[in-house]
Amino acid sequence: MTTAFYSHDDCMKHDMGPDHPESPERISRILARLADTRLAQELQWIRPDEITREQLLTVHPESYLRQLEELQPTHGRVFTDEETAMTPTTLRAARLAAGACVQAVDRVMTGASRNAFACVRPPGHHAERARSMGFCFYNNPALAALHALTNYDIDRVAIIDFDVHQGNGTVDIVGGDQRMLMCSSFQHPFFPHSHVYRQAGNIINVPIEAGCGSEDYRKQVMDAWQEPLRAFRPQLVVVSAGFDGHRLDPMGELNLETDDFRWITQWLVDLAAEYAGGRLVSMLEGGYHMEALCDSVIAHLEVLTAA
Ligand SMILES: [Zn+2]
Secondary structure: OOEEEEOOHHHHOOOOOOOOOOOOHHHHHHHHHHHOOOHHHHEEEEOOOOOOHHHHOOOOOHHHHHHHHHHOOOOOOEEEEOOEEEOOOHHHHHHHHHHHHHHHHHHHHOOOOOEEEEOOOOOOOOOEOOEOEOOEOOOHHHHHHHHHHHHOOOOOEEEEEOOOOOOHHHHHHHOOOOOEEEEEEEEOOOOOOOOOOOOOOOEEEEEEOOOOEHHHHHHHHHHHHHHHHHHHOOOEEEEEEOOOOEOOOOOOOOEEOHHHHHHHHHHHHHHHHHHOOOOEEEEEOOOOOHHHHHHHHHHHHHHHHHO
């Protein structure tokens, strides 16, 4: 069994403008780097299909889906919040991105692949149940976790989010649902501010101070997550893989190194091996410094393919 790698050219057609950090180049640069490595041969390359409306409805209400469809312009750009824009191709990209995440769950749950990475955009973890936000429209990690719980004979899914921004959307959707344990580390105080103080038994927040480096970060995450995750015994590990905590990233203020993403991936792979038969589905969230993003994704994939 190997690592499934999901990507689709139409995810690059969603373009929020020449100066927007969440750019099509994020995917094209990763693909170009991969083509240069031996890793490319070790991945199972899969083109996702769009997520179905029925699958979207497991997380988002019909009224929200219709609102997005009505907002999507036939030409030009429409901003849904200060930093999130829709173009005529946005929802196709978002449906492919979310589709990749739920189809990756099918692949991993049926044993066709050991683990999977969805190299897609737009990202998902800021999208709340009925609100697009922070470059996100559909909540990819929540859709993946609920797809697994609804369609397979499991009742415990861990969601780990190491993006530099809190996955407020995921917290909004899964908070209080004891079938999921959401572990999130993020710079604090920082965007998106909205769900940091949301208390729920299944949410473990690790707020991290700006400037935090490798050693301190690793210790804080371990101290907070290790015990609850082991007690939870996840049957599937879903990862919101944001690489914007890298010290070079222009949007975050943490001082993490590429090696920290290798480390956390290994730790999650080991967790999945111990409790979930190795089943792990990871999806791209943030990461805005092109070189650091490519280095970090390669490190992430090296660990996944070696699992
Ligand atoms: Zn982020």
